[in-house]
Amino acid sequence: MSEDATEAGGPPRSRRVDEERRRLLRSAVVGGAVACASLIGLAGHKVVEAAPRLRPPGALDEEDFLAACIKCGQCVQVCPVNAIRLGDIDQFLGNGVPYIVARAQACDFSCDATQCVLACPTGALSHLLDKKEQSRMGVAKLVAPDTCLARKGEGFRGLARGGSFKGRLRYAEQDRWKPQPVAEHEYDLTLCDLCVRECPIDNAIALAPLSDDPRDSRRTPVVKDACVGCGVCEMMCPAEPVAIRIDVRVTDREIRGRGA
Amino acid sequence: MIVRLLQRKLRDLALMFGAAPKRPAPEEVSAEAVELLAFKKTPDERKRRKAAIADERAAKPPFPKWRAMRWASLFAVNGFFVLSYWLDLQLVEGALTASRIFGFHFADLNSALQLMLAHKHVVLNLVIGVTTVLLLYAIIGGRNFCSWACPYHFVSELAEMLHLKLAEKRWVKDHELDRRLRIVMFVVFALIAFVTSYPLFEWISPVGILSRALIYGTSLGLAWVAALLLVEIFWSRRFWCRYVCPVGLGYGLAGVSAPVRVMYDANKCLHEGKCRQVCLVPHVLDMTKLGYARDVTTPIGADCTRCAMCLDVCPTGALKFDILGVTRKQVEEESAEAPE
Numbered sequence: 001m002s003e004d005a006t007e008a009g010g011p012p013r014s015r016r017v018d019e020e021r022r023r024l025l026r027s028a029v030v031g032g033a034v035a036c037a038s039l040i041g042l043a044g045h046k047v048v049e050a051a052p053r054l055r056p057p058g059a060l061d062e063e064d065f066l067a068a069c070i071k072c073g074q075c076v077q078v079c080p081v082n083a084i085r086l087g088d089i090d091q092f093l094g095n096g097v098p099y100i101v102a103r104a105q106a107c108d109f110s111c112d113a114t115q116c117v118l119a120c121p122t123g124a125l126s127h128l129l130d131k132k133e134q135s136r137m138g139v140a141k142l143v144a145p146d147t148c149l150a151r152k153g154e155g156f157r158g159l160a161r162g163g164s165f166k167g168r169l170r171y172a173e174q175d176r177w178k179p180q181p182v183a184e185h186e187y188d189l190t191l192c193d194l195c196v197r198e199c200p201i202d203n204a205i206a207l208a209p210l211s212d213d214p215r216d217s218r219r220t221p222v223v224k225d226a227c228v229g230c231g232v233c234e235m236m237c238p239a240e241p242v243a244i245r246i247d248v249r250v251t252d253r254e255i256r257g258r259g260a
Numbered sequence: 261m262i263v264r265l266l267q268r269k270l271r272d273l274a275l276m277f278g279a280a281p282k283r284p285a286p287e288e289v290s291a292e293a294v295e296l297l298a299f300k301k302t303p304d305e306r307k308r309r310k311a312a313i314a315d316e317r318a319a320k321p322p323f324p325k326w327r328a329m330r331w332a333s334l335f336a337v338n339g340f341f342v343l344s345y346w347l348d349l350q351l352v353e354g355a356l357t358a359s360r361i362f363g364f365h366f367a368d369l370n371s372a373l374q375l376m377l378a379h380k381h382v383v384l385n386l387v388i389g390v391t392t393v394l395l396l397y398a399i400i401g402g403r404n405f406c407s408w409a410c411p412y413h414f415v416s417e418l419a420e421m422l423h424l425k426l427a428e429k430r431w432v433k434d435h436e437l438d439r440r441l442r443i444v445m446f447v448v449f450a451l452i453a454f455v456t457s458y459p460l461f462e463w464i465s466p467v468g469i470l471s472r473a474l475i476y477g478t479s480l481g482l483a484w485v486a487a488l489l490l491v492e493i494f495w496s497r498r499f500w501c502r503y504v505c506p507v508g509l510g511y512g513l514a515g516v517s518a519p520v521r522v523m524y525d526a527n528k529c530l531h532e533g534k535c536r537q538v539c540l541v542p543h544v545l546d547m548t549k550l551g552y553a554r555d556v557t558t559p560i561g562a563d564c565t566r567c568a569m570c571l572d573v574c575p576t577g578a579l580k581f582d583i584l585g586v587t588r589k590q591v592e593e594e595s596a597e598a599p600e
Contacts, residue, residue: 089481
């Protein structure tokens with residue numbers, strides 16, 4: 001249409017120049033708006049950073065992890081206990097980035113070989129990691145000592161998380177290959193030691209006496225250096241509110257103790 | 261021949277980078293095209309074309325069979341991702357940003373670029389994935405990804421239908437933008453990724469958001485997609501695909517010399533312009549204007565998404581799919597047979 005107009009003399013030149021200018025201006029505004037929308041991610045990141053999430057094993061340190069993750073969810077697809085979820089747009093830069101809610105479903109290393117790490121195409125879950133013991137997702141911490149049954153010297157009978165709990169765990173003595181629903185396992189413990197009993201890492205957590213008195217049955221969980229922060233203790237803790245949780249603020253979480 | 265081919269490729273690239281299409285200078289037009297144009301301008305031919313157009317407009321519009329096939333492809337591609345995960349088939353793993361298909365790495369060109377610029381590492385798996393994707397689309401046609409695989413294209417098509425309905429009633433008006441914006445955005449997003457060390461385009465990319473929403477059910481991001489669609493419905497027709505999306509540009513570059521493309525045959529063309537009206541990238545169809553064709557048959561340039569909407573609306577079959585000159589050969593044979 002415009003070339004016909006040109007040929008026929010058409011609308012005055014100035015009007016075409018005006019339209020051209022308006023179009024450039026519109027384009028600049030749209031381009032600026034889209035670029036700004038993407039930059040909002042940085043501002044938003046500062047906000048969500050305050051509540052960091054538990055990342056899958058082998059995740060690089062947070063900033064590197066966010067840069068290296070291509071947001072494809074292949075880690076989600078291979079996890080045998082569906083522990084890994086993908087962040088949504090409310091996580092800004094964490095949109096499409098995997099995380100774990102340990103209380104709902106912890107990483108129990110049912111897969112042995114850290115399948116999520118093998119599935120990751122970019123190394124955002126570091127390919128240097130080949131043993132579960134090398135990971136450092138975080139570290140367990142006794143956050144509510146008052147609710148801890150062992151510290152009260154109490155035992156535990158029944159289902160750790162109630163009958164409607166959806167989480168699964170590897171009960172190796174029953175079935176090494178298939179994680180079982182936690183809701184199908186009754187416990188009868190004279191002293192609650194679920195966090196120690198179900199920990200998938202050797203020597204990561206132990207119960208220590210609270211006093212020198214040998215008749216005192218109270219014990220407190222002590223987290224050791226080997227803890228990888230998988231969150232099984234957090235998932236299995238029967239106390240409400242949960243006594244032990246994973247602190248994800250650790251540095252150098254990508255790998256540690258190489259060759260250990 | 262070679263020079264002419266190179267000139268055409270350069271023109272296609274310039275068009276993709278946002279240059280306005282130009283009417284060919286007389287010396288650029290082949291002798292056959294000049295002859296054809298002269299024939300088309302004879303009064304008899306004009307009358308015949310006019311009558312044909314009138315007939316065509318009176319008839320019921322044909323069933324859009326290419327669109328049906330393309331939508332089937334869109335559903336199949338995205339459906340494979342979803343089903344493979346939900347049924348645990350492990351054939352197609354991941355999302356459209358990066359995946360393993362039968363174990364082979366695939367990576368979206370722009371996602372991989374964003375990531376490597378932000379992370380400042382060359383990731384071997386991504387290099388493999390990008391190479392696979394480049395090879396694939398270099399054969400089947402770069403922006404095929406857009407119209408045959410991208411889930412945003414599908415919802416954007418629906419938004420476009422609504423936009424056109426509203427525009428017909430004059431309730432909304434399309435605001436065109438400068439196509440060079442897409443190049444600027446590509447560079448801007450690359451720079452942002454490099455400078456901030458975050459692949460910032462990825463968190464707002466509707467391709468990734470929709471792909472993950474389908475596969476993993478992450479739903480909040482759909483609000484952003486909806487906002488983009490509202491802009492497309494009420495303000496600027498298909499603005500994201502046309503003027504912004506760096507993903508499309510990446511695939512366009514991959515398919516610069518793809519053997520699979522749409523071929524234009526000026527012999528059959530009525531110059532009615534329906535193809536340009538339905539086209540996402542009408543600048544690639546500029547030669548369909550009367551007197552704008554440099555040759556009698558011309559392959560459509562690299563920015564074409566091969567969506568085939570033009571094939572669906574073309575009443576004469578002047579636009580057809582072609583694999584490296586097969587159609588051109590047929591045309592030559594037909595015209596060789598015609599005089600007998």
